[in-house]
Each structure stands twice: as structure tokens, then as C-alpha cells.
Amino acid sequence: MDTHERMQRPGWLLAGAFLLMLVAGGASALLFAAVAKAPAADEPLRVVYHINTDDLELHLNALRNLQNHIDGTPGEQALRIKVLMHGSGISLLQHARSDPDLRSTVNTLKLQDVRFLVCGNTLASRGLAREDLHEVEERDVVPSGIVELTRLQRAGYTYIKP
Numbered sequence: 490m491d492t493h494e495r496m497q498r499p500g501w502l503l504a505g506a507f508l509l510m511l512v513a514g515g516a517s518a519l520l521f522a523a524v525a526k527a528p529a530a531d532e533p534l535r536v537v538y539h540i541n542t543d544d545l546e547l548h549l550n551a552l553r554n555l556q557n558h559i560d561g562t563p564g565e566q567a568l569r570i571k572v573l574m575h576g577s578g579i580s581l582l583q584h585a586r587s588d589p590d591l592r593s594t595v596n597t598l599k600l601q602d603v604r605f606l607v608c609g610n611t612l613a614s615r616g617l618a619r620e621d622l623h624e625v626e627e628r629d630v631v632p633s634g635i636v637e638l639t640r641l642q643r644a645g646y647t648y649i650k651p
Contacts, residue, residue, distance in 0.1 A: 533567030575608030575634025608634030
């Protein structure tokens with residue numbers, strides 16, 4: 490190894506160490522920011538379940554998980570759960586129109602204040618009306634599912650993808 494190579498190696502080593510410090514510092518900043526934004530004990534837990542596939546088994550599992558989530562939350566803890574459906578995920582509420590078990594599960598969750606939100610872009614692109622889905626009110630249709638998902642996450646909703 491010549492003198493020139495030895496002189497360059499410490500520079501790369503220092504640059505690598507500096508880069509590692511930057512990455513570690515950024516990760517720490519993100520961690521502290523997440524902890525700083527943690528809801529107070531008296532604030533409701535906010536959760537959004539994201540469904541965008543046409544898979545009946547996945548839909549049933551997601552709804553079971555949702556019920557388990559509700560059942561496992563201490564009684565004194567307020568809970569706000571939203572199910573956001575877009576793309577092929579709106580099939581959950583299409584199937585609920587004709588499947589009595591699925592319809593019953595959706596209705597039971599709604600009685601526990603779970604909101605089912607549907608993407609207006611998806612309805613328009615597929616030529617569907619609210620009436621083509623199980624009990625979707627005007628207030629349940631959001632203009633864009635992805636925009637609403639982003640908005641909910643920024644508002645402190647925990648993202649769950651079943």
C-alpha cells in the first residue's frame with residue numbers, strides 16, 4: 490500500500506463514521522418525535538384499518554381482529570376505530586349486502602362505533618353508488634381513500650394493515 494492510499498483511507502473512515510452518526514441522530518429524532526406525539530392517557534386510542542384487496546378471508550380476519558381489538562381494550566380507555574376501504578377493498582361492503590354473516594359482523598362493529606369509510610374515487614371509477622354497498626351513508630364516503638388515510642395518520646391514528 491503506498492502513502493497515497495494510506496492518506497485516503499482515514500478520510501473514508503471519518504466520512505463513514507460521520508454518516509453513521511447522522512443516521513443514528515435521525516433515527517433518535519424520529520423516535521423522540523413519536524414519543525412526544527403519544528396521546529395522553531385520557532385521549533382516545535385512534536386506529537385506522539386499511540383494506541384495499543378483494544379477499545373475503547382477509548376481510549373476515551380483519552373484522553375478527555377488529556372485534557378482538559375492541560374486546561381487549563380496557564373499558565375505561567376510549568377507542569376510535571375507522572376502517573378505510575378503497576380500490577378492491579370496497580368489495581367488503583359489496584359482499585356484506587348478500588352475505589348475512591358478513592353483514593351481521595359489520596353491523597355489530599358499527600354498533601360499537603366503528604366507522605366504515607369508502608373512497609369516493611373508487612366508487613366513481615367503478616361506476617358504483619353508495620346503494621351498491623351495505624349501509625354506506627353520505628358521511629361515510631371520503632373524496633380520496635389515500636388522502637384520508639394520510640390525514641388520519643397525521644391526526645394520530647395508528648395504521649393497521651390486516
